[in-house]
Amino acid sequence: MPKDIVEIVENALEKIIAGVPRIAERDLKVIKSITEGLILSGIAMSLYKDSRPASGTEHHLSHFWEMRMYAQGKVPALHGIKVGLATIVSLFMWKELAKIDINNLQTKCDAIKLPSKYEEDIRQLYGINAEQILQTTNPNLPFEHIKTNWEAIHKIAEGLPPPREIEQMLKLASAPVRPADINLSDDVLRDSVIYARDRKKTYTVLQLLGDLNLLEDFADRVSNYFAKTALKGVKCLVLDMDGTIYLSDYLFPFTKNFLEHLSKIEMNHVFYTNNSSQNKSHYLKKLERMDIPCSSDKLFMSTDVLLSYLSRSDGKIGTYKSDGTPGNRVFVAGTKALMQDFTDAGYIVTDTNPDFVVLGFDTDMDYERLTKLCDFVRSGLPYLGVNMDYNCPIDGGFIPDCGALAAAVEVSAGIMPEFFGKPSTRTLDYLIEKTGFREEELCFVGDRLYTDIASASGKKSRSVLVLSGETKLEDLQTSDFIPDLVVSDLSELKEYF
């Protein structure tokens, strides 16, 4: 690349990088400097007559992610945001490449082994663009040529900043650094390493890895890199119960061993259930029966979050006050256990002239109660839902949960309640307050995408999906909520600590 173009790019980089720590503050001087840097980078591209001076592997990857997400019916994050994460991936690959002993590689360029079913995969992944991709003949470099220039390649790798450095810069700018932050699944991440190289006719580290037959190996390395660091900084696991530690009354055989391991390595944990058909004492007794040690300050429920919200409303939503002043009359569409929780908290549970309405996982629901509930909601009374789950897994299938009942009320009365259990932000705030851990130190572990995993989505908290309950691996393809880590069950999660 001509020296003057390199100088323009270096100047552009300087203008951009210097302001990173103040990007998040929207500092006007910084925005001006970054804008100048971007314009310079554009000038460099136009002088060079292609995008190479300012784009490489990170753009191949970012465009691939975008394409796959659109194909899966998802809305991808902005290109620049994806490029930030893709830069971490790209730098990681360069640094790993530098660890390779070229003399021990068996590869010969004339014997390039494309991934199995390469053409079929490309057709499936790229759809209508497949022909174009298949015809993009990226120049292969002969193995001997790569070997001769290995020292120069090594120097490039050594001259690049480590991925952690870029991660820190991105964090300073409040930009995403984890695949889960942009709802990027491990599958798409791995595929991008293997198949994104032919998106453009430019020789990047992806082409180099392809010429060395290392793409599949590096897809594994990239995947492991994020998996191994997924739980870094986590200090407390928020363990879902049904589908995670047990299934109905069946305690998973690995649960005790997992919990013992947590206590051995001094990793904190609490239990949290969205199920509002029972109350806390029921769950404490159930855990005791299963010989799982737990105290009431380590077990939380969606009902706790709602009651806590009501108790601190300080008159802002005056009808909910529980101190005996008007406004403590509540109509509870829920089980006896839920009604008792409200009575214990000082409310008058009634079906006459209530001040507000609560809908829980009402397994005792009958037509008369449903009618009353719809009437109260239709009349405009404040309407609160305990948990948004559509179904509750039981032995051999599902039964309709609170979210399904809310949907029925919505059809009749036209209003959905505000929900308080997972994934409500109120649940996260409640857990931060009760456990004393920071948002980024909490990790939701559960079997359900739209409650457990969604609780951490768009937050600094982490999430782990266990496949021992309701979710199947293929459900991730269409999910808007992607966990930081997917494991078959808690026994596999143990290996990450």
Ligand SMILES: [Mg+2]
């Ligand atoms: Mg569950």
